[in-house]
Amino acid sequence: MIIRILHEGQYELDQEQAEALKRADEALDAALEKGDEATYRSILDRLFGQVRLGRRLDDAELRRSDVVLPAAGLTLDEARALLSQGEI
């Protein structure tokens, strides 16, 4: 599975890493629903950490991403705005 973090680069995750990411994503969804900034922030940090455990794709590799993440440091409000208006 290939994940792109915007303005940073692409990472390739193995099956196990992808599973861990999926769990973090579900937790993130719950935190976003509740509007819990602290939990949201800690899950997001963990999620980015998990992605970065993957193999960093070389700059010259041309691959399609399965998942695209906004640049790190997105606040809860920014995430909401992004998801509701379709703007990054």
Next chain:
Amino acid sequence: MGVLDRMSTIFKAKVNHAMDQMEDPRETLDYSYQKQLDLLQKVKRSLADVVTARKEVEMQKAQIEADQARYTEDARKALAMGREDLARQALEQKAELGASLSDLDRQIGELKDQESQMEMSTQKLEAKISAFRTQKEVIKAQYSSAEAHVRLGEAASGIGEEMADVGMAIDRAKDKTDRMKARASALDELQSSGALPDALASGNPTEDELGKLERSSQVDAELEALRKDVAK
């Protein structure tokens, strides 16, 4: 996936929009390559703009530091002539200027971050464009094979994503430099109109009062140091 999937969909819509023009991929490979080179120029210009903005803020900071040095010199002269009131006034003005320095330092820091971001974007885009150039020749030569079709799709998506990513980075950098420029010219104006202390007020009375006290004890300490120096 929940949030990740939704975020990805939004981003991919941007990429697909950019790639809609690639209906006949073989013919548009060269056209796409040209667009990549154009984008590379754009990101380089954007980097240059950020560097210019940083230099402007640095010049503004140097100007404030020079003004502060001038006030210190005025205070020293005033003390030498026995005019402590004038010396205090000069040091107070110096302290007020000091409050804007930390803001400028923060701006310089932000612009430097932006600069390394744009440098990284440029480097990545250059690597991807060069890989695309090689692949497009291979794809053109073997276009009839099924494998070439797959590779074309993958290469086009890979470069398309990068281009959308860099495009957003350029917009972000522009927003940031525009805001900094607006703040810098506002600061210049306030300084020349003498309204700087009011503008720096936080709006929180306790904080402002504390800030004033802090500056006043800073002025006292500096005045004391200068007095000793002049007495030598």
